[in-house]
Amino acid sequence: MKQRLRKLPAVHRILDLPRIKEALVHCGRPSVLRACRQALEEYRQDLRTEVPEEPPGDQEVLGKIEERCLQLLAEFSRPSYAGLINATGVLLHTNLGRAPAAAEFGTESYLALEFDLESGKRGQRLTPIRKRIERVCGAEAAVMVNNNAASLLLILQAIASGREVIVSRSQLIEIGGSFRLPNIMKAAGCTLVEVGCTNRTHLRDFEEALSDRTAAILVAHQSNFQILGFTASPRDSELAELAHRHSIPFIVDQGSGCLHDLRQWGLAREKTVFEYLDDGADIVCFSGDKLLGGPQAGLIVGKAEWVQPLGRHPLYRALRPGKLALSAMDRVLEAHSSGHLEEIPLYELLMTPAPTLKKRAQRLRRRLHSSGLDVELCSTMSTLGGGTTPGSTFPSWGIRIQGGRALLKALRMTNTPVIGCVEEDRVILDLRTVRVHEDSSLEKSLLEAHHILKDLGLTQK
Protein backbone atom coordinates (compact mmCIF):
# COMPACT_ATOMS: atom_id res chain seq x y z
CA MET A 1 0.00 0.00 0.00
CA LYS A 2 2.60 2.53 1.15
CA GLN A 3 4.67 1.62 -1.87
CA ARG A 4 1.83 2.22 -4.26
CA LEU A 5 1.01 5.58 -2.66
CA ARG A 6 4.62 6.65 -2.96
CA LYS A 7 4.28 6.10 -6.67
CA LEU A 8 1.90 9.08 -6.97
CA PRO A 9 3.53 11.83 -9.02
CA ALA A 10 4.26 15.22 -7.46
CA VAL A 11 2.07 18.15 -8.50
CA HIS A 12 4.94 19.89 -10.30
CA ARG A 13 5.37 16.88 -12.58
CA ILE A 14 1.74 17.06 -13.62
CA LEU A 15 2.04 20.80 -14.21
CA ASP A 16 4.95 20.05 -16.55
CA LEU A 17 2.86 17.88 -18.88
CA PRO A 18 2.37 19.66 -22.24
CA ARG A 19 -1.44 19.63 -22.24
CA ILE A 20 -1.56 20.80 -18.63
CA LYS A 21 0.95 23.55 -19.43
CA GLU A 22 -1.37 24.69 -22.19
CA ALA A 23 -4.33 24.56 -19.82
CA LEU A 24 -2.42 26.91 -17.50
CA VAL A 25 -2.65 29.58 -20.20
CA HIS A 26 -6.40 29.20 -20.74
CA CYS A 27 -7.73 28.23 -17.34
CA GLY A 28 -5.53 30.09 -14.88
CA ARG A 29 -3.20 28.64 -12.28
CA PRO A 30 -5.65 28.36 -9.34
CA SER A 31 -8.11 26.26 -11.37
CA VAL A 32 -5.39 24.02 -12.79
CA LEU A 33 -3.85 23.48 -9.36
CA ARG A 34 -7.26 22.61 -7.94
CA ALA A 35 -7.94 20.16 -10.77
CA CYS A 36 -4.49 18.53 -10.32
CA ARG A 37 -4.95 18.08 -6.59
CA GLN A 38 -8.46 16.71 -7.03
CA ALA A 39 -7.32 14.28 -9.76
CA LEU A 40 -4.46 13.11 -7.54
CA GLU A 41 -6.74 12.69 -4.55
CA GLU A 42 -9.25 10.70 -6.59
CA TYR A 43 -6.47 8.46 -7.87
CA ARG A 44 -5.25 7.92 -4.31
CA GLN A 45 -8.77 6.94 -3.24
CA ASP A 46 -9.02 4.54 -6.19
CA LEU A 47 -5.79 2.84 -5.13
CA ARG A 48 -7.17 2.40 -1.64
CA THR A 49 -10.30 0.64 -2.82
CA GLU A 50 -9.08 -1.49 -5.72
CA VAL A 51 -5.66 -3.05 -5.76
CA PRO A 52 -4.31 -3.43 -9.32
CA GLU A 53 -2.76 -6.82 -10.20
CA GLU A 54 0.25 -5.20 -11.70
CA PRO A 55 1.46 -1.83 -10.32
CA PRO A 56 0.88 0.66 -13.13
CA GLY A 57 3.87 2.25 -14.81
CA ASP A 58 4.88 5.82 -14.11
CA GLN A 59 3.73 7.08 -17.52
CA GLU A 60 0.41 5.29 -17.21
CA VAL A 61 -0.29 6.95 -13.88
CA LEU A 62 0.67 10.37 -15.22
CA GLY A 63 -1.54 9.83 -18.28
CA LYS A 64 -4.55 8.87 -16.16
CA ILE A 65 -4.18 11.86 -13.87
CA GLU A 66 -3.69 14.18 -16.82
CA GLU A 67 -6.91 12.92 -18.45
CA ARG A 68 -8.91 13.39 -15.28
CA CYS A 69 -7.36 16.81 -14.74
CA LEU A 70 -8.46 18.00 -18.20
CA GLN A 71 -11.91 16.54 -17.65
CA LEU A 72 -12.22 18.48 -14.41
CA LEU A 73 -11.07 21.69 -16.11
CA ALA A 74 -13.78 21.24 -18.75
CA GLU A 75 -16.33 20.83 -15.94
CA PHE A 76 -15.02 23.95 -14.18
CA SER A 77 -15.51 26.06 -17.31
CA ARG A 78 -19.19 25.23 -17.71
CA PRO A 79 -21.70 27.82 -16.42
CA SER A 80 -22.36 27.30 -12.73
CA TYR A 81 -26.03 28.09 -13.27
CA ALA A 82 -27.11 25.90 -16.15
CA GLY A 83 -29.90 27.09 -18.40
CA LEU A 84 -32.65 24.48 -18.57
CA ILE A 85 -36.16 23.66 -19.66
CA ASN A 86 -38.74 23.81 -16.89
CA ALA A 87 -41.31 21.12 -17.70
CA THR A 88 -42.68 20.88 -14.15
CA GLY A 89 -45.76 23.00 -14.82
CA VAL A 90 -44.85 25.21 -11.86
CA LEU A 91 -44.55 28.71 -13.33
CA LEU A 92 -42.75 30.42 -10.45
CA HIS A 93 -40.44 27.58 -9.48
CA THR A 94 -38.34 28.74 -6.54
CA ASN A 95 -35.47 26.35 -7.35
CA LEU A 96 -35.46 27.37 -11.01
CA GLY A 97 -35.24 31.11 -10.42
CA ARG A 98 -38.95 31.99 -9.97
CA ALA A 99 -40.09 34.02 -13.01
CA PRO A 100 -38.27 33.08 -16.25
CA ALA A 101 -35.77 35.73 -17.36
CA ALA A 102 -35.67 37.00 -20.91
CA ALA A 103 -32.76 37.88 -23.14
CA GLU A 104 -34.88 40.79 -24.40
CA PHE A 105 -34.73 42.32 -20.94
CA GLY A 106 -30.95 42.20 -20.83
CA THR A 107 -29.18 45.51 -20.76
CA GLU A 108 -26.93 47.43 -23.12
CA SER A 109 -23.25 47.47 -22.24
CA TYR A 110 -23.35 51.10 -21.14
CA LEU A 111 -26.54 52.85 -20.22
CA ALA A 112 -27.78 56.16 -18.87
CA LEU A 113 -27.83 54.87 -15.33
CA GLU A 114 -26.97 58.08 -13.51
CA PHE A 115 -26.81 60.37 -16.49
CA ASP A 116 -29.19 63.00 -17.79
CA LEU A 117 -29.04 62.87 -21.60
CA GLU A 118 -30.49 66.35 -22.06
CA SER A 119 -28.10 68.27 -19.83
CA GLY A 120 -25.21 65.83 -20.06
CA LYS A 121 -24.92 66.09 -16.30
CA ARG A 122 -24.94 63.49 -13.61
CA GLY A 123 -28.45 62.16 -12.97
CA GLN A 124 -30.14 60.24 -10.20
CA ARG A 125 -30.03 56.45 -10.52
CA LEU A 126 -33.32 55.94 -8.73
CA THR A 127 -35.36 58.66 -10.44
CA PRO A 128 -36.17 56.91 -13.77
CA ILE A 129 -37.32 53.64 -12.18
CA ARG A 130 -39.13 55.51 -9.42
CA LYS A 131 -41.15 57.45 -11.99
CA ARG A 132 -41.87 54.27 -13.96
CA ILE A 133 -43.13 52.38 -10.89
CA GLU A 134 -45.22 55.36 -9.76
CA ARG A 135 -46.92 55.56 -13.18
CA VAL A 136 -47.55 51.83 -13.51
CA CYS A 137 -48.83 51.35 -9.96
CA GLY A 138 -50.67 54.67 -9.75
CA ALA A 139 -48.77 55.52 -6.58
CA GLU A 140 -47.51 58.84 -5.24
CA ALA A 141 -44.05 57.48 -4.56
CA ALA A 142 -41.94 54.38 -5.19
CA VAL A 143 -38.59 52.81 -4.35
CA MET A 144 -36.88 49.70 -5.73
CA VAL A 145 -34.52 47.47 -3.70
CA ASN A 146 -32.91 44.05 -4.15
CA ASN A 147 -35.76 41.82 -3.01
CA ASN A 148 -38.90 41.98 -0.96
CA ALA A 149 -37.10 41.01 2.23
CA ALA A 150 -34.99 44.14 1.70
CA SER A 151 -38.21 46.15 1.20
CA LEU A 152 -39.45 45.11 4.62
CA LEU A 153 -36.09 45.63 6.27
CA LEU A 154 -35.86 49.16 4.88
CA ILE A 155 -39.48 50.06 5.68
CA LEU A 156 -39.36 48.73 9.23
CA GLN A 157 -35.92 50.14 9.99
CA ALA A 158 -36.86 53.58 8.70
CA ILE A 159 -40.33 53.78 10.23
CA ALA A 160 -40.47 51.49 13.24
CA SER A 161 -36.97 51.02 14.65
CA GLY A 162 -37.13 51.02 18.46
CA ARG A 163 -40.93 50.95 18.37
CA GLU A 164 -43.77 48.46 18.00
CA VAL A 165 -45.45 46.98 14.94
CA ILE A 166 -48.80 45.21 15.26
CA VAL A 167 -49.33 42.03 13.21
CA SER A 168 -52.10 39.42 13.28
CA ARG A 169 -51.02 35.96 14.51
CA SER A 170 -52.33 34.50 11.25
CA GLN A 171 -49.72 36.43 9.26
CA LEU A 172 -46.40 35.66 10.92
CA ILE A 173 -45.23 34.07 7.70
CA GLU A 174 -42.18 32.09 6.70
CA ILE A 175 -41.27 32.03 3.03
CA GLY A 176 -38.68 29.63 1.68
CA GLY A 177 -37.04 29.01 5.06
CA SER A 178 -34.75 32.01 5.20
CA PHE A 179 -37.47 34.64 5.19
CA ARG A 180 -39.39 34.86 8.46
CA LEU A 181 -41.34 37.97 9.27
CA PRO A 182 -40.55 37.94 13.03
CA ASN A 183 -36.81 37.67 12.25
CA ILE A 184 -36.88 40.58 9.80
CA MET A 185 -38.67 42.63 12.45
CA LYS A 186 -35.94 41.81 14.94
CA ALA A 187 -33.22 42.65 12.40
CA ALA A 188 -34.90 46.01 11.78
CA GLY A 189 -34.85 46.72 15.52
CA CYS A 190 -38.58 46.82 16.07
CA THR A 191 -40.83 44.96 18.47
CA LEU A 192 -43.45 42.62 17.13
CA VAL A 193 -46.81 42.87 18.82
CA GLU A 194 -48.90 39.81 17.92
CA VAL A 195 -52.65 40.11 18.10
CA GLY A 196 -55.64 37.82 17.57
CA CYS A 197 -55.57 34.07 17.09
CA THR A 198 -54.23 31.93 14.25
CA ASN A 199 -57.66 31.60 12.65
CA ARG A 200 -59.46 34.71 13.89
CA THR A 201 -58.33 38.29 14.41
CA HIS A 202 -60.69 41.22 14.94
CA LEU A 203 -60.40 44.97 14.54
CA ARG A 204 -60.70 45.39 18.32
CA ASP A 205 -57.56 43.22 18.77
CA PHE A 206 -55.61 45.87 16.88
CA GLU A 207 -57.38 48.70 18.72
CA GLU A 208 -56.47 47.23 22.10
CA ALA A 209 -52.83 46.77 21.13
CA LEU A 210 -52.35 50.37 19.97
CA SER A 211 -50.28 52.62 22.24
CA ASP A 212 -47.89 55.55 21.94
CA ARG A 213 -45.14 53.00 21.23
CA THR A 214 -46.91 51.77 18.09
CA ALA A 215 -45.15 52.73 14.88
CA ALA A 216 -47.29 50.89 12.33
CA ILE A 217 -49.90 48.23 11.57
CA LEU A 218 -48.59 45.57 9.22
CA VAL A 219 -50.51 43.12 7.08
CA ALA A 220 -48.56 40.33 5.39
CA HIS A 221 -50.19 38.40 2.58
CA GLN A 222 -50.61 34.69 3.44
CA SER A 223 -48.88 33.88 0.21
CA ASN A 224 -47.92 30.23 0.52
CA PHE A 225 -50.65 28.81 2.74
CA GLN A 226 -54.35 29.08 3.47
CA ILE A 227 -56.34 29.15 6.67
CA LEU A 228 -59.76 27.68 5.99
CA GLY A 229 -62.89 27.15 8.07
CA PHE A 230 -63.80 29.28 11.10
CA THR A 231 -61.81 32.38 10.22
CA ALA A 232 -62.09 36.14 10.53
CA SER A 233 -59.92 39.14 9.85
CA PRO A 234 -60.68 42.85 9.72
CA ARG A 235 -61.01 44.54 6.34
CA ASP A 236 -57.88 46.25 5.09
CA SER A 237 -59.81 49.50 4.74
CA GLU A 238 -60.76 49.30 8.42
CA LEU A 239 -57.14 48.74 9.42
CA ALA A 240 -56.06 51.68 7.26
CA GLU A 241 -58.64 53.90 8.94
CA LEU A 242 -57.59 52.75 12.39
CA ALA A 243 -53.92 53.44 11.59
CA HIS A 244 -54.73 56.88 10.23
CA ARG A 245 -56.76 57.78 13.30
CA HIS A 246 -53.56 57.19 15.26
CA SER A 247 -51.36 58.97 12.69
CA ILE A 248 -49.36 55.82 11.92
CA PRO A 249 -48.93 54.10 8.55
CA PHE A 250 -50.76 50.99 7.42
CA ILE A 251 -48.13 48.78 5.76
CA VAL A 252 -48.95 45.85 3.46
CA ASP A 253 -46.50 43.13 2.46
CA GLN A 254 -48.42 42.14 -0.66
CA GLY A 255 -45.72 39.65 -1.71
CA SER A 256 -46.56 38.57 -5.26
CA GLY A 257 -46.72 41.92 -7.06
CA CYS A 258 -50.07 41.02 -8.63
CA LEU A 259 -51.25 43.82 -10.95
CA HIS A 260 -53.99 41.98 -12.86
CA ASP A 261 -57.16 40.04 -12.22
CA LEU A 262 -55.82 36.49 -12.38
CA ARG A 263 -59.29 35.03 -12.96
CA GLN A 264 -59.08 36.00 -16.65
CA TRP A 265 -56.50 33.21 -17.05
CA GLY A 266 -58.40 30.66 -15.00
CA LEU A 267 -56.43 31.27 -11.81
CA ALA A 268 -57.64 32.07 -8.32
CA ARG A 269 -58.14 35.73 -7.55
CA GLU A 270 -55.37 37.51 -5.69
CA LYS A 271 -55.74 40.99 -4.24
CA THR A 272 -53.79 43.41 -6.44
CA VAL A 273 -51.37 46.15 -5.47
CA PHE A 274 -53.94 48.71 -6.75
CA GLU A 275 -56.66 47.31 -4.51
CA TYR A 276 -54.48 47.63 -1.42
CA LEU A 277 -53.63 51.23 -2.34
CA ASP A 278 -57.34 51.94 -2.90
CA ASP A 279 -58.08 50.50 0.54
CA GLY A 280 -55.85 53.18 2.02
CA ALA A 281 -52.55 51.33 2.46
CA ASP A 282 -49.74 53.84 3.00
CA ILE A 283 -46.97 51.47 1.95
CA VAL A 284 -47.28 48.33 -0.18
CA CYS A 285 -44.25 46.16 -0.91
CA PHE A 286 -43.79 43.12 -3.16
CA SER A 287 -41.26 40.99 -5.05
CA GLY A 288 -40.16 41.71 -8.62
CA ASP A 289 -39.73 38.09 -9.71
CA LYS A 290 -43.10 36.63 -8.80
CA LEU A 291 -46.25 37.80 -10.62
CA LEU A 292 -44.49 40.87 -11.96
CA GLY A 293 -42.42 38.45 -14.04
CA GLY A 294 -39.25 40.53 -13.73
CA PRO A 295 -35.80 40.24 -12.15
CA GLN A 296 -35.22 39.69 -8.45
CA ALA A 297 -36.26 42.92 -6.79
CA GLY A 298 -38.35 44.48 -4.08
CA LEU A 299 -40.76 47.26 -5.00
CA ILE A 300 -42.18 49.68 -2.46
CA VAL A 301 -45.07 51.95 -3.43
CA GLY A 302 -47.40 54.25 -1.57
CA LYS A 303 -47.85 57.69 -0.04
CA ALA A 304 -45.03 60.16 -0.66
CA GLU A 305 -44.92 61.08 3.03
CA TRP A 306 -43.81 57.54 3.96
CA VAL A 307 -42.16 56.14 0.83
CA GLN A 308 -40.04 59.06 -0.38
CA PRO A 309 -37.79 59.16 2.71
CA LEU A 310 -36.93 55.46 2.17
CA GLY A 311 -34.86 56.34 -0.91
CA ARG A 312 -32.79 58.75 1.18
CA HIS A 313 -32.30 56.40 4.13
CA PRO A 314 -28.62 55.43 4.71
CA LEU A 315 -29.58 51.75 4.51
CA TYR A 316 -30.89 52.29 0.97
CA ARG A 317 -27.34 52.51 -0.40
CA ALA A 318 -26.76 48.95 0.80
CA LEU A 319 -30.02 47.61 -0.61
CA ARG A 320 -30.17 49.35 -3.98
CA PRO A 321 -30.39 47.15 -7.07
CA GLY A 322 -27.76 46.92 -9.82
CA LYS A 323 -28.14 48.24 -13.35
CA LEU A 324 -29.12 44.86 -14.83
CA ALA A 325 -32.09 44.59 -12.49
CA LEU A 326 -33.03 48.26 -12.89
CA SER A 327 -33.12 48.21 -16.66
CA ALA A 328 -34.86 44.81 -16.85
CA MET A 329 -37.51 45.91 -14.35
CA ASP A 330 -38.07 49.09 -16.34
CA ARG A 331 -38.85 47.07 -19.50
CA VAL A 332 -41.06 44.59 -17.63
CA LEU A 333 -43.10 47.39 -16.03
CA GLU A 334 -43.54 49.09 -19.40
CA ALA A 335 -44.92 45.81 -20.80
CA HIS A 336 -47.39 45.62 -17.88
CA SER A 337 -48.66 49.15 -18.38
CA SER A 338 -48.87 49.05 -22.19
CA GLY A 339 -50.81 45.80 -22.12
CA HIS A 340 -48.10 43.90 -24.04
CA LEU A 341 -48.04 41.25 -21.38
CA GLU A 342 -47.05 38.54 -23.84
CA GLU A 343 -43.61 40.21 -24.03
CA ILE A 344 -43.00 39.06 -20.47
CA PRO A 345 -42.01 35.37 -20.58
CA LEU A 346 -44.05 34.55 -17.47
CA TYR A 347 -47.20 35.91 -19.11
CA GLU A 348 -46.42 34.36 -22.48
CA LEU A 349 -46.54 31.02 -20.61
CA LEU A 350 -49.43 31.91 -18.32
CA MET A 351 -51.67 33.17 -21.12
CA THR A 352 -51.17 30.30 -23.59
CA PRO A 353 -54.59 28.67 -24.01
CA ALA A 354 -54.72 24.97 -23.03
CA PRO A 355 -55.77 23.87 -26.58
CA THR A 356 -52.56 25.43 -27.95
CA LEU A 357 -50.55 23.42 -25.45
CA LYS A 358 -52.45 20.30 -26.51
CA LYS A 359 -51.51 20.89 -30.16
CA ARG A 360 -47.85 21.31 -29.21
CA ALA A 361 -47.98 18.14 -27.12
CA GLN A 362 -49.51 16.25 -30.05
CA ARG A 363 -46.80 17.48 -32.42
CA LEU A 364 -44.13 16.51 -29.94
CA ARG A 365 -45.63 13.06 -29.56
CA ARG A 366 -45.77 12.60 -33.35
CA ARG A 367 -42.15 13.64 -33.79
CA LEU A 368 -40.91 11.46 -30.93
CA HIS A 369 -42.95 8.57 -32.27
CA SER A 370 -41.21 8.79 -35.62
CA SER A 371 -37.88 8.66 -33.76
CA GLY A 372 -39.06 5.45 -32.13
CA LEU A 373 -39.94 6.87 -28.73
CA ASP A 374 -43.23 5.89 -27.21
CA VAL A 375 -44.96 8.80 -25.46
CA GLU A 376 -48.55 9.55 -24.50
CA LEU A 377 -50.47 12.78 -24.43
CA CYS A 378 -51.75 13.79 -21.00
CA SER A 379 -53.81 16.59 -19.56
CA THR A 380 -52.19 18.12 -16.50
CA MET A 381 -52.80 20.80 -13.91
CA SER A 382 -50.23 23.60 -13.65
CA THR A 383 -49.68 25.87 -10.68
CA LEU A 384 -48.31 29.36 -10.26
CA GLY A 385 -46.05 28.38 -7.37
CA GLY A 386 -43.51 30.71 -5.77
CA GLY A 387 -45.82 31.35 -2.83
CA THR A 388 -48.77 32.69 -4.81
CA THR A 389 -52.37 31.49 -5.06
CA PRO A 390 -51.80 28.38 -2.91
CA GLY A 391 -53.93 25.39 -3.81
CA SER A 392 -55.03 26.89 -7.11
CA THR A 393 -54.34 24.97 -10.33
CA PHE A 394 -55.16 25.57 -13.98
CA PRO A 395 -55.46 23.23 -16.96
CA SER A 396 -52.53 22.35 -19.19
CA TRP A 397 -51.21 19.60 -21.48
CA GLY A 398 -48.06 17.57 -21.54
CA ILE A 399 -46.55 14.25 -22.44
CA ARG A 400 -46.09 11.12 -20.40
CA ILE A 401 -43.24 8.63 -20.87
CA GLN A 402 -42.30 5.34 -19.25
CA GLY A 403 -39.02 5.62 -17.39
CA GLY A 404 -39.56 6.82 -13.83
CA ARG A 405 -36.72 8.29 -11.81
CA ALA A 406 -34.02 6.93 -14.11
CA LEU A 407 -35.43 8.91 -17.04
CA LEU A 408 -35.98 11.96 -14.86
CA LYS A 409 -32.28 11.84 -14.00
CA ALA A 410 -31.18 11.17 -17.59
CA LEU A 411 -33.19 14.24 -18.65
CA ARG A 412 -31.18 16.33 -16.19
CA MET A 413 -27.90 15.00 -17.65
CA THR A 414 -28.57 16.12 -21.24
CA ASN A 415 -27.02 19.11 -23.00
CA THR A 416 -30.13 21.18 -22.34
CA PRO A 417 -31.35 19.72 -19.06
CA VAL A 418 -35.08 19.15 -18.70
CA ILE A 419 -36.76 19.19 -15.30
CA GLY A 420 -39.95 17.17 -15.11
CA CYS A 421 -42.11 15.36 -12.59
CA VAL A 422 -42.43 11.68 -11.89
CA GLU A 423 -45.66 9.80 -11.29
CA GLU A 424 -45.10 6.15 -10.38
CA ASP A 425 -43.00 4.76 -13.24
CA ARG A 426 -43.73 7.56 -15.68
CA VAL A 427 -42.24 10.97 -16.29
CA ILE A 428 -44.62 13.84 -16.95
CA LEU A 429 -43.48 16.87 -18.90
CA ASP A 430 -45.92 19.78 -18.68
CA LEU A 431 -45.77 22.20 -21.61
CA ARG A 432 -47.29 25.07 -19.61
CA THR A 433 -43.82 26.13 -18.47
CA VAL A 434 -42.00 25.36 -21.73
CA ARG A 435 -41.57 28.31 -24.09
CA VAL A 436 -42.59 27.65 -27.72
CA HIS A 437 -39.05 28.03 -29.03
CA GLU A 438 -37.89 25.38 -26.55
CA ASP A 439 -40.04 22.58 -28.04
CA SER A 440 -37.30 21.41 -30.39
CA SER A 441 -34.69 21.40 -27.60
CA LEU A 442 -37.11 19.43 -25.46
CA GLU A 443 -37.45 16.87 -28.23
CA LYS A 444 -33.67 16.67 -28.62
CA SER A 445 -33.12 16.26 -24.88
CA LEU A 446 -35.71 13.47 -24.73
CA LEU A 447 -33.89 11.56 -27.48
CA GLU A 448 -30.57 12.22 -25.78
CA ALA A 449 -31.92 10.99 -22.44
CA HIS A 450 -33.24 7.90 -24.17
CA HIS A 451 -29.74 7.19 -25.49
CA ILE A 452 -28.21 7.74 -22.06
CA LEU A 453 -30.63 5.16 -20.63
CA LYS A 454 -29.94 2.79 -23.52
CA ASP A 455 -26.19 2.99 -22.86
CA LEU A 456 -26.89 2.16 -19.25
CA GLY A 457 -29.16 -0.71 -20.30
CA LEU A 458 -32.14 1.00 -18.71
CA THR A 459 -34.43 1.58 -21.68
CA GLN A 460 -38.19 1.63 -21.59
CA LYS A 461 -39.06 -1.95 -22.46
Ligand SMILES: *Cc1c(COP(=O)(O)O)cnc(C)c1O
Ligand atom coordinates in the same frame (compact mmCIF):
# COMPACT_ATOMS: atom_id res chain seq x y z
C1 LIG B 1 -42.17 36.24 -1.51
C2 LIG B 1 -42.56 37.02 -0.34
C3 LIG B 1 -41.59 37.62 0.47
C4 LIG B 1 -40.11 37.49 0.22
O1 LIG B 1 -39.76 38.16 -0.95
P1 LIG B 1 -38.29 38.04 -1.58
O2 LIG B 1 -38.37 38.86 -2.82
O3 LIG B 1 -38.03 36.60 -1.83
O4 LIG B 1 -37.34 38.61 -0.59
C5 LIG B 1 -42.03 38.37 1.56
N1 LIG B 1 -43.34 38.47 1.85
C6 LIG B 1 -44.31 37.90 1.09
C7 LIG B 1 -45.74 38.06 1.48
C8 LIG B 1 -43.95 37.15 -0.02
O5 LIG B 1 -44.90 36.55 -0.76
